[in-house]
Amino acid sequence: MEKQPSILLNCEQLSVGYVSTSEEKPVVENVNLQLKPGVFTTMVGINGSGKSTLLRSLAGLQKPLAGEIYIDASPLSALRTEEKSKWLSVVLTGQQISKNLSVLELVALGRQPYTNWLGKLSQEDKNHIEQAIEATALEQLRHTACYALSDGQFQRALIARALAQDTPIIMLDEPTTHLDLHHKASIFSLLKNIAHEHNKTILCTTHDIELVLSLCDEMIVIQQNKAQQDTPQNLIESGIFEQLFPNNRIGFDKTSRRFFIK
Amino acid sequence: MGDDSVKEAWTYIILDYRIPKALAAVLTGSGLAVAGLMMQTLFKNPLAGPFVLGISSGASLGVAFFILGGSALGLTAVIAPNSWGTIIAASLGSFAVLSVVILVAARVRDAMALLIIGLMFGSLTSAVVSILAYFSPAEELQRYMFWSFGSLGDISWKALGILSVCYFIGLLLALSITKSLNSLLLGDHYAQTLGVSLQKSRFIILIATSILAGSLTAFVGPIAFVGLAVPHLIRQWFTASNHWVLMPACILGGAVLMLLCDIIAQMPWFAFTLPINAITSLIGAPIVIWLLIRKKKLLF
Numbered sequence: 001m002e003k004q005p006s007i008l009l010n011c012e013q014l015s016v017g018y019v020s021t022s023e024e025k026p027v028v029e030n031v032n033l034q035l036k037p038g039v040f041t042t043m044v045g046i047n048g049s050g051k052s053t054l055l056r057s058l059a060g061l062q063k064p065l066a067g068e069i070y071i072d073a074s075p076l077s078a079l080r081t082e083e084k085s086k087w088l089s090v091v092l093t094g095q096q097i098s099k100n101l102s103v104l105e106l107v108a109l110g111r112q113p114y115t116n117w118l119g120k121l122s123q124e125d126k127n128h129i130e131q132a133i134e135a136t137a138l139e140q141l142r143h144t145a146c147y148a149l150s151d152g153q154f155q156r157a158l159i160a161r162a163l164a165q166d167t168p169i170i171m172l173d174e175p176t177t178h179l180d181l182h183h184k185a186s187i188f189s190l191l192k193n194i195a196h197e198h199n200k201t202i203l204c205t206t207h208d209i210e211l212v213l214s215l216c217d218e219m220i221v222i223q224q225n226k227a228q229q230d231t232p233q234n235l236i237e238s239g240i241f242e243q244l245f246p247n248n249r250i251g252f253d254k255t256s257r258r259f260f261i262k
Numbered sequence: 263m264g265d266d267s268v269k270e271a272w273t274y275i276i277l278d279y280r281i282p283k284a285l286a287a288v289l290t291g292s293g294l295a296v297a298g299l300m301m302q303t304l305f306k307n308p309l310a311g312p313f314v315l316g317i318s319s320g321a322s323l324g325v326a327f328f329i330l331g332g333s334a335l336g337l338t339a340v341i342a343p344n345s346w347g348t349i350i351a352a353s354l355g356s357f358a359v360l361s362v363v364i365l366v367a368a369r370v371r372d373a374m375a376l377l378i379i380g381l382m383f384g385s386l387t388s389a390v391v392s393i394l395a396y397f398s399p400a401e402e403l404q405r406y407m408f409w410s411f412g413s414l415g416d417i418s419w420k421a422l423g424i425l426s427v428c429y430f431i432g433l434l435l436a437l438s439i440t441k442s443l444n445s446l447l448l449g450d451h452y453a454q455t456l457g458v459s460l461q462k463s464r465f466i467i468l469i470a471t472s473i474l475a476g477s478l479t480a481f482v483g484p485i486a487f488v489g490l491a492v493p494h495l496i497r498q499w500f501t502a503s504n505h506w507v508l509m510p511a512c513i514l515g516g517a518v519l520m521l522l523c524d525i526i527a528q529m530p531w532f533a534f535t536l537p538i539n540a541i542t543s544l545i546g547a548p549i550v551i552w553l554l555i556r557k558k559k560l561l562f
Contacts, residue, residue: 061451085457095449096306100503100561112445112456119441119506145501147561161448165456 008201009035009058009169014067016050016057024065027053031067031227033220035203037168040195041229042212043205045222046245051205052173054227058203059090059171071169085113089165091158091172099147103157106146107132110164132163136190152183159187163194170194172204184208188215209241213257279415282422284521286414289422289429290478291488291520295496295512296436297474298489300467303443303505305367308561309377311490312475315363316383317356318486321479322410323387324355329406330394349428353476359383360468412483412539414524421481428477435470436509439463443505485539487546488523492516494553497561519545 011033017026027050035041045051056062058069060076069076071087079087089110101109110132111125121129133142136156146154155175162170172191176184188208192215195202203220206212212219213232220229221240228240235241241252241259251262294312301310301317312318328351366379395403417425442463445453450460478485496511497503523541 056451059455061454081454081459082457085455088455090452090455092449092451095451097449097452098303098306098447098503098561100497100501101447102503105503106448109445109448109452109456112441112458115441117438117441119444 006036007034008037009033009069009071011058011064011069012067014057014069015065016053016062017065018053019065026065026225028222028227029225033058033227033229035169035201037201038195038199039217040192040202040215041204041218041220042216043203043220043222043227044207044209044212044244047207049222050225051222054222055171055173055203055205059088060084061090082113085165085167087167088169088171089162089167091155091162091170091175093173093175093177097146099145101146102143103133103138103146103149103160104129104142106157107138107142107160107164110161110166113165128166129164132160135163135194136160151178152180155179155183155187159190167200169201169203172202174205174207176206176208181211184211185215188212192216209244210258278419282417282419283414283524285422286417286425286482287520287524288517289425290414290482290485291492291516291518291523292513293429293432293474293478293516294485294489295492295516295519296433296509297471299493299496299505299508299512300436300443300471301489302493303446304364304464304467305376306446306449307376308494309490311487311493312356312471312479313484313486314377314380314490316359316380316387317363317471317475318479318484319380319384319387320355320357320359321352321476322355322484323359323390324351324353324476325409325480326387326391326394326406327351327355329409330391330398330402346424349424349477349480352480353428353472356476356479357468357472360472364464364468409483410539411537412485412542413535414482414527414538415535417481425477425481428473432470432474432477433513435466435473439466439470440505440509443467444503447503483539485520486543487550488516488520488542491546491549491553492519495519495549498553 011031014031015026015029016031017024017028019025031054043051043055053062057064071079076084107129108121111121111128112119114125115121133139136159138153138156138160141149141153146157149157159172159175176187179187188211191202191204194200195217213236216232218229219232219235220227221235221244223240223244230238236254236257244252249262251260253260298311301312301315302308325348328347363376363379367376442453442458445456445458446463448456454460492512492515493508496508496515500507500511502508523538523545527536527538527541529536
């Protein structure tokens with residue numbers, strides 16, 4: 001059996017942010033992260049802390065200001081777009097997606113990196129698509145157009161598309177926004193299962209900290225331009241959640257693992 | 263049995279007038295429909311099209327500079343209509359406008375802003391054309407005006423040959439990026455993570471659309487609505503988003519619609535021909551309004 005590398009994606013002294021009129025505006029600086037196969041990692045932080053910026057940079061969709069990202073020890077910036085597409089798939093929010101697509105068409109687009117120039121699906125492609133649809137429980141909706149889906153169903157379809165892409169790394173940007181508690185929990189459980197059973201590296205940003213504390217394996221907390229990675233238990237003990245929110249308005253209870261309003 | 267001279271006249275009408283005209287209609291309809299389809303997917307905007315985004319205006323501007331500009335600058339115009347010069351001028355014009363639109367599109371993600379920019383280019387074009395017209399002799403102005411009405415009629419076999427070359431180059435480029443167009447249905451970020459090089463596919467779409475819209479506009483004049491309406495009609499008809507279905511269907515649909523418009527423009531049983539651009543607008547505008555009312559919302 002091939003030996004799995006213990007670290008699939010890592011970055012060293014990474015700074016991410018924006019460049020506006022020749023001035024660099026770093027959002028998160030000096031980031032050192034390691035993502036491993038079979039590990040479900042979540043990334044949390046207050047609004048505007050730079051979660052999405054960091055995720056987009058790690059996914060190669062935005063140029064970092066400094067530092068380098070490595071996938072399987074080779075620099076991300078040196079990979080061609082087609083090569084990247086076989087390493088990494090994403091689930092993003094606020095994209096201009098054609099809602100005319102049916103669920104099946106949407107999920108099938110996940111196979112684009114593997115098809116020829118005509119985009120013809122092989123039997124293997126079809127198997128991956130079916131597995132992705134099954135994993136996200138979308139069997140009944142496969143021929144429904146995306147404009148007819150609820151928010152939660154559409155989110156599941158987007159996750160199915162990423163699963164069909166069958167990449168070792170999957171990154172998701174707030175996949176549970178606008179969902180109710182039941183659908184939030186089911187998406188996080190789904191991600192956990194995918195990471196554990198299919199040995200995928202999953203990174204997911206979220207605001208549902210209480211929920212993911214018990215579901216994820218590792219957490220990245222972004223606070224005051226810094227990112228800290230550890231297990232949920234260690235992070236709780238370090239007391240980082242007590243000062244996560246500004247103005248000392250929200251406290252965190254270590255035993256019940258719940259936030260409370262002071 | 264008619265006598266030989268009548269027969270000859272008929273042969274002439276069919277061979278040198280009607281057949282080239284029908285072929286021009288087929289090329290125009292299908293080419294503009296394909297250009298419109300690519301625009302709508304690239305800009306993720308259901309209202310995009312060669313005419314709306316100012317690309318046809320760009321072509322008009324190129325031609326205006328070419329036909330009118332020469333004399334405005336005091337040079338003697340030695341240009342025959344339907345020459346390579348008109349094509350190159352029209353293609354350069356549409357290429358220039360489309361480049362600016364793409365540059366702007368990268369900055370403003372707002373679909374509305376893009377349409378307004380397209381409209382502004384339309385106004386700019388007519389303003390520049392007015393200025394050029396002011397300094398131009400009457401016969402050149404007339405030539406430009408006739409060109410801008412649009413006509414499938416006065417196209418020679420030789421011109422048709424030149425047009426077909428441009429058409430097939432544009433069409434081949436369009437086919438070469440059909441797979442990328444499918445990925446682009448998910449938006450730029452998703453397309454990138456599916457292995458699409460945004461710069462490369464944008465550039466190819468830019469070139470293909472400029473060649474198609476530019477060369478067609480050069481020969482038959484600005485044709486409104488075909489590029490916008492046909493992709494929507496096709497999407498309704500086939501309920502598909504896959505460009506491997508949409509592309510051939512748009513080629514076929516555009517050709518059929520343009521032939522229909524041409525038959526109407528020809529005014530059977532009447533001795534005159536209406537400007538083709540007026541007919542496509544008369545048919546195209548109600549189609550778009552009907553689609554909007556029926557679907558409440560147009561999707562790309």
